[in-house]
Amino acid sequence: MSNCDVIIVGTGPGGATVARELARRGKKVVMVEWGPGGPVRGSIGQYVSELLVPGKSLLITHGLLSMVRGITAGGSSMFYYGTCFPVPLDMLKSYGVDIRDEVEEARRELPIAPLKDEMFTPMARRIQEGARQAGFKWDRLEKFMYQDRWKPGMPFGYYGDRNAVKWSARMYVDEAVSLGAVLVDRAKVRRVIVENGKATGVEYRSAGRSCTISAPVVVVAAGGIGTPVILRNSGIQEAGFDFFFDPLVTVAGTMGDVKTGNAEIPMSAGTLLEEEGYMMTDLPLSRLTHFLFTGQVLRLHRLLSFRSTARIMIKARDALGGRITDRGGVRKHLSQEDRDKLHHGCQNATKILRAAGAKDIYPTWTFAAHPGGTVKIGQLVDSTLKTRVDNLYVCDCSVIPEAWGLPPTLTIIGLGKYLARHLSGEKGRLPPPETATRQP
Ligand SMILES: Cc1cc2nc3c(=O)[nH]c(=O)nc-3n(C[C@H](O)[C@H](O)[C@H](O)COP(=O)(O)OP(=O)(O)OC[C@H]3O[C@@H](n4cnc5c(N)ncnc54)[C@H](O)[C@@H]3O)c2cc1C
Numbered sequence: 293m294s295n296c297d298v299i300i301v302g303t304g305p306g307g308a309t310v311a312r313e314l315a316r317r318g319k320k321v322v323m324v325e326w327g328p329g330g331p332v333r334g335s336i337g338q339y340v341s342e343l344l345v346p347g348k349s350l351l352i353t354h355g356l357l358s359m360v361r362g363i364t365a366g367g368s369s370m371f372y373y374g375t376c377f378p379v380p381l382d383m384l385k386s387y388g389v390d391i392r393d394e395v396e397e398a399r400r401e402l403p404i405a406p407l408k409d410e411m412f413t414p415m416a417r418r419i420q421e422g423a424r425q426a427g428f429k430w431d432r433l434e435k436f437m438y439q440d441r442w443k444p445g446m447p448f449g450y451y452g453d454r455n456a457v458k459w460s461a462r463m464y465v466d467e468a469v470s471l472g473a474v475l476v477d478r479a480k481v482r483r484v485i486v487e488n489g490k491a492t493g494v495e496y497r498s499a500g501r502s503c504t505i506s507a508p509v510v511v512v513a514a515g516g517i518g519t520p521v522i523l524r525n526s527g528i529q530e531a532g533f534d535f536f537f538d539p540l541v542t543v544a545g546t547m548g549d550v551k552t553g554n555a556e557i558p559m560s561a562g563t564l565l566e567e568e569g570y571m572m573t574d575l576p577l578s579r580l581t582h583f584l585f586t587g588q589v590l591r592l593h594r595l596l597s598f599r600s601t602a603r604i605m606i607k608a609r610d611a612l613g614g615r616i617t618d619r620g621g622v623r624k625h626l627s628q629e630d631r632d633k634l635h636h637g638c639q640n641a642t643k644i645l646r647a648a649g650a651k652d653i654y655p656t657w658t659f660a661a662h663p664g665g666t667v668k669i670g671q672l673v674d675s676t677l678k679t680r681v682d683n684l685y686v687c688d689c690s691v692i693p694e695a696w697g698l699p700p701t702l703t704i705i706g707l708g709k710y711l712a713r714h715l716s717g718e719k720g721r722l723p724p725p726e727t728a729t730r731q732p
Contacts, residue, residue, distance in 0.1 A: 296320045296474070298715065299494055299507040301481045301522065303329075304367020305701050306688030307513030308461035308468070309708025310715075315471035317716045322474045322505060323465065324496055326518070327364035329477035332452045332462065336580060339451035343371050351517065351622045353614075359537060359622060359660040361515055365477055366462030368515070369701060371450070374458040375559040375573070376404045376434040377698040379706055387693050388675030394709035398702060402459055406432035407560050408439055415552045416560045419574045419602055422648025423563065428640070432561045433573065436701065447554040450578035479503070483525035484510050484684055491526075491684035509715060513688040513708075516663035520690060521620045523667060528679060531667050532616035536695035537660035539626055540607040541634050542575055542585065543641035545650025546594070547602045552576050559605070569697065570637045572644070575605035585656045594652070602650050606637030607661070609697025616666055626658070634658060662700055664689035677711050687711045 297319040300307045311321050327342060342364040344350045349363045362368040379395050412432065423430035436459035449458045456463070469475055479498040484491050485506075493506035512519050520532030562573030577585065582598045594601070614624025626634075638655045645653050667673060667690035677685045687708055689700055 296322045296505070296507045298322075298509045298511060299324060299505055300511045300513055301494060302326070302367065302512070302514035302518060302688065303365045303461060303465045303475070304362070304513065304515055304688060305369050305461045305704040306515075306708050307511065308366065308464035309705045310511050310513065310687050310712050311468040311473055312464040312471075313709055313712030314715060315468040315473040317712070319716070320472070321468060322476060322507065323468065324479050324481055324494060324505065325365050325475060325477045326480040326514070327362070327477065329365035329465070329475050332370065332454050334447070334449060334452040334454040336451055339371065339580070351620070353622050353624055353660070355625050357539065357624075357626070357658055357660045359663060361517060361663070365465050365475065366460045369461040370452050372460075372699075372701065373558045374436045375699055376436050376702050377700075379703045380696050383694055383696065384669070387669045389669055389707075389710065391706040391710045394713070395702065395706040397709060398705045402436060402705075403438045404434050404436055404702070405439065406434055407437075407557060410444065411439060411442060411557055412560055413552070413556050414550050415547070415556055415576065415602060416574050418547065418550050418648050419604065419644065420561050422646070423644045425647040426640070426643045428563045428572075428644065430561055430563050433559055435557070435560070445555050448557050450554070450581070476505075481514065481522055483522060484512065484681070486526055486681050486684070490682040509683045509685070511685045511687055511711065513686070516666050516689040517616055517620055517622065519686055519688055520616045520666040521618065523672075523679070523686070524618060526681070526684070528672065528681070531672055533614075533666070534612040535614060535616070535624070535663060535665040536610050536612055536697075537622070537624060537664075538607055538662040538695075538697055539610050539630060539634060539658055539660050540605055541638060541658045542603050542605045542656045543638050543645060543653060544586070544594070544601050544603045544656060545645040545653035546597055546600050547648070547650050548600070549649070550602070551599045552601065553599060554578065564698075568633065568636060570606055570608040570633045571698065572604055572606050572637060572641055575603045577603065588657045589654065591654060602645055602648060604641040604644060606634055606641055607697065608633040608637065609695050612665060612695055622660075622663065662689060664692045664700060665695060666690045668693040676714050677707065685711060685715070
């Protein structure tokens with residue numbers, strides 16, 4: 293570790309992609325990860341300990357909106373729903389960040405495709421029929437899934453996918469390690485060490501001890517919440533303000549003649565209502581999450597009707613606002629406009645479920661997902677993803693400069709490839725510096 297070229301903090305889609313790309317180019321990489329890097333068991337115990345620990349992976353705002361993030365090697369992608377949405381190429385390009393080639397490369401390498409017929413289940417089909425009957429364009433969505441590894445009845449991997457059908461950033465972490473990168477897990481980074489305006493390493497805590505590692509380049513990729521906390525501790529106090537968190541609500545109903553189960557694949561089809569500012573998809577849940585969502589709105593008589601529940605998710609593009617606290621708490625209220633979008637979505641989801649034949653339809657609590665925009669391109673990082681501190685870069689959901697309301701994994705992977713190319717000196721395609729500071 294004493295000779296490493298680059299330290300990468302965090303191993304979600306952002307950090308893992310940079311690590312894998314740099315390791316493939318022969319760089320000596322050290323990944324420092326707060327969560328554990330052990331095997332994926334796909335158990336409820338692992339799920340709870342890596343995604344649902346209050347104050348660590350489960351964060352609750354003052355308005356009682358809860359938000360989860362995976363604190364584990366692979367980050368939130370260990371528990372995500374594996375849906376691939378288009379990348380906001382034009383928006384990023386207007387800030388001097390052109391990742392078109394990187395996204396195409398990622399598309400060639402990753403298993404991205406709509407579900408094949410056998411994986412598109414009767415419940416998802418019924419919701420699709422209801423949506424089309426109610427007048428919505430409701431198409432299959434692209435998924436990050438190795439569909440050739442899938443077998444009928446295989447659980448989706450809500451609690452982590454031990455069958456490795458769902459792509460996760462852990463696969464890139466493993467690949468980086470196989471190419472010589474080092475993973476230091478269970479190590480929480482507190483700050484980047486800055487000397488004479490240059491990043492020279494990181495300070496982290498592991499097993500109750502404070503440790504440091506040095507390297508000429510540091511990439512912080514601790515996610516939309518973790519990254520601003522580390523940057524503030526490193527002297528960049530403006531990080532962590534005016535962010536988005538893509539609020540969501542689900543609408544559930546009881547279906548008499550179609551059953552669901554742990555093998556149901558979430559977000560297999562849906563629609564994007566761009567002008568209205570929200571999207572809708574089918575959203576079957578794990579048994580545990582069904583229990584939590586249903587209990588939260590006191591539909592106690594529905595707690596045990598997991599198998600007959602049809603569910604639609606509405607996810608909105610929210611206005612930027614709020615702040616991350618110095619300890620990583622989330623402070624943000626939904627605006628009236630955001631609430632109106634979710635309300636409108638609930639009305640449409642109710643129409644769809646009715647058309648699909650569901651009864652006893654009700655909305656659940658509002659949640660938040662995908663926190664980002666806390667270290668925006670054009671404000672706190674330039675078009676090479678560099679902060680004002682020399683040799684200190686950021687590469688995760690934090691850098692996305694505007695809210696666009698869609699799940700961002702492919703975008704983050706594209707940014708990871710882009711940064712790796714820059715750090716490897718393949719700079720030919722980067723824009724001139726004057727386009728690097730556009731304000732939103
Ligand atoms: C339930 C769920 C479903 C989702 N479904 C989808 C989907 O279908 N499609 C999609 O595109 N997106 C989906 N997402 C969102 C997607 O998973 C995230 O947007 C993505 O993982 C963000 O990547 P990231 O690299 O920015 O951060 P993260 O994945 O959050 O990774 C950050 C990493 O940093 C580590 N870390 C944090 N703080 C520190 C620290 N101080 N020191 C060291 N390490 C630290 C964390 O442990 C983690 O490994 C979903 C998310 C959830 C929670």
